[in-house]
Amino acid sequence: MGLKDKVWIALFALALLLTFAAGRLPYFPGDVAVARFIQSLVPSSTGWAQWISSTGKSPWCLLLLAMTVVISWTIAGTRGALLCLASFAGMELLGQYLGPLVARPRPAPDIVRVAQQLSGYSFPSIHALVYASTIGFLAMLFAVKISGPQRITGVVISGAVLLTGFAARLALGAHWPSDLLLSYLIGFLWVTLLIRFV
Numbered sequence: 001m002g003l004k005d006k007v008w009i010a011l012f013a014l015a016l017l018l019t020f021a022a023g024r025l026p027y028f029p030g031d032v033a034v035a036r037f038i039q040s041l042v043p044s045s046t047g048w049a050q051w052i053s054s055t056g057k058s059p060w061c062l063l064l065l066a067m068t069v070v071i072s073w074t075i076a077g078t079r080g081a082l083l084c085l086a087s088f089a090g091m092e093l094l095g096q097y098l099g100p101l102v103a104r105p106r107p108a109p110d111i112v113r114v115a116q117q118l119s120g121y122s123f124p125s126i127h128a129l130v131y132a133s134t135i136g137f138l139a140m141l142f143a144v145k146i147s148g149p150q151r152i153t154g155v156v157i158s159g160a161v162l163l164t165g166f167a168a169r170l171a172l173g174a175h176w177p178s179d180l181l182l183s184y185l186i187g188f189l190w191v192t193l194l195i196r197f198v
Contacts, residue, residue, distance in 0.1 A: 012189055018182050022123045023102040031176040035112045042171045046115045052168035056127030061134075068134040075145050076198050083194045087137045090190055091129035098124050107173050114173030125175045125183040131165045132187020140188075140195045 021028070042049070054060050065088050073081035104123040107114055120126075135158050142154030162184065169175045 008189065008192060011185065015182065015186050015189060018178075019098070019102060019123075019186075022104050022178070022182065026105055027107070027176045028178040031178050032111055034177040035107065035170055035173070038167060038170045038177070039113050039173070042167055046172055049115070049168035049171040052165060053127060053172060053174070056130040056165065061130050064130070064134050068138055071138055072141055075141050080141060080145075080198055083197060084134070084137050087133040087191055087194050088130070090194075091133035091187055092126075094186070094190075095124050095126040095129045099126075104179070107176055109173070112173050116172070118174055122175050123179040123182065124186065125169060125179050127165060127169055128175075128180045128183035129187050131162055132184050132191065135161045135165075136184070136187055137191045137194070140191050141198065144195055144198065 055064055065085075068088075069081045069084050072084040076083075099121040102121065102123050104121050106118055106120070106122045109117075139155050139158035139162075142151050142158065146154060166177075166180050166184075169180055170177060
């Protein structure tokens with residue numbers, strides 16, 4: 001077993017442990033402080049955050065998926081496009097079933113600024129899973145299949161989009177930072193597994 005496999009297994013075990021903990025704790029230590037800090041940095045007007053958040057929901061997430069599939073096909077052909085679809089489908093299913101299982105409540109308005117009361121659960125973040133399975137998939141594809149300046153550009157742009165999505169969900173008070181980071185971790189573990197088949 002190589003070092004990459006050992007790292008992947010260790011991160012998978014960490015994701016399982018943290019997912020279990022998320023079902024027992026309403027938020028992790030540091031979540032409140034980080035959420036408040038990020039909310040202090042972003043504009044108090046949340047229109048931008050609501051627009052970005054909408055890209056992780058239907059029907060806009062399907063447009064995001066379509067663009068990702070086209071770019072994946074351009075980089076890695078039919079196999080890349082099919083794996084991109086598998087990436088998205090896997091995270092959509094996981095999000096639907098894991099949320100009620102963990103049942104972590106959303107942030108309370110008396111602790112952090114909450115733009116609107118949302119239904120559903122705080123973890124996992126469906127938005128983060130959608131972004132990880134599409135934008136994150138592209139970042140990994142650029143890192144593995146492209147070389148030179150295009151690789152750096154693709155990874156940097158993808159990373160910027162992921163960070164913007166992270167900030168948008170925190171600006172709205174829809175999730176705790178740990179919800180988003182753990183959802184990204186789960187999404188990237190899935191993407192890393194699929195990228196091996198490219």
